[in-house]
Amino acid sequence: MKVGILSGGGDAPGINAVIRAVARRGIQSYGDKVVGIRDGWRGLLEGTFMALDLSTVSGILPRGGSILGTSRTNPFKRDKGPEQIMENTAKAGLEAVIAIGGDDTLSVAHKMADYGLKCVGVPKTIDNDLVGTDYTFGFNTAVAIATEALDRLHTTAEAHNRVIILEVMGRYTGHIALEAGLAGGADVILIPEKPFDIEEVCEYIRRRQKRGRNFSLIVVAEGAKPKGGKEIVYSESIDEFGHISLGGVGYYLGKEIEKCTGIETRVVVLGHLQRGGSPTAFDRILATRFGIAAIDLAHEGKFDCMVALQGNKIVSVPLKDVVGKRKTVDMELYDIASVFFG
Secondary structure, eight states, rough: EEEEEOOOOOOOTTTHHHHHHHHHHHHHHHEEEEETTTHHHHHHHHOEEEEOTTTTTTTTTTTTTTTTTTOOOGGSTTTTTHHHHHHHHHHOOOSEEEEEESHHHHHHHHHHHTTOOOOOEEETTTTOOOTTOOOBHHHHHHHHHHHHHHHHHHHHHHHHHHEEEEEESSSSHHHHHHHHHHHTTTTEEEEETOBHHHHHHHHHHHHHHHHHOEEEEEEEEEOOBBBBBBOOOEEEEHHHHHHHOOHHHHHHHHHHHHHHHHEEEEEEEEEEGGGGSSOOHHHHHHHEEEEEHHHHHHHHHHHEEEEETTEEEEEEEGGGGTTTTOOOOOHHHHHHTTTTOO
């Protein structure tokens, strides 16, 4: 079988581990020819490929990013984009495509099934908000990086009697903010699922002052918003999947907290540090398991589905049950974290 593989959307630590697993399993177990598709769905639109062999994927397990590149290209926003993809797929002789991505990338894979594309999805998002799977690879790494940042910010906040706000990724869900905040001992955690009251946030800070704790750490997801308000945006530009650029909620909070409490406040935006660098051991193993399962599903003829982790088992889930939906934060875990607010 000749199999293509692409990575779409934002990069996440572990993509290369998936590529490596697909290539090794496909070549060694099935005698496949494995082809890398460059820059996500753009590569199938433009017909840009690279051969993947055992030598090409050697040594990429611990590497961040994607050796194939990635993009937020939506073929359905291009004139006859789906037809172009099918034409280039046929020209390249691809019998199956493995798409590594989040909801946007996988929604394209699902729609392309109507055009005859045989596709298996691999869930990838550091936000961990895809339904059908307990975890997506990249999330564990992002949480580890955010937790380390909190550990470092703790000492400088205490030394200067400051409030320090850490803004992390999380457009629609607060999985990173919640788990990193809980692990890093944050004094307040703000997530998109629960709009915040700035006066309540300031009250947590005052409560700490009364106990002689003259510093506070706040973790906020980029998509968090005040009660009755809207998300704070970095830019009004919209990508091909309709997403606006979020960012700035940390600075909004900083100004409001200084105004409300008079305490010096600093803001750290973690940004793409959460995406970069080597994946954790957990993400390397999960990505490897996903890659093996994806190529196996292709050979079983199970297309228009996604590999997923449920419990400790890798299973397949129909893409129709995944795309267009969102896995939000477990509010029971948020309630546990809130015990330590203030």
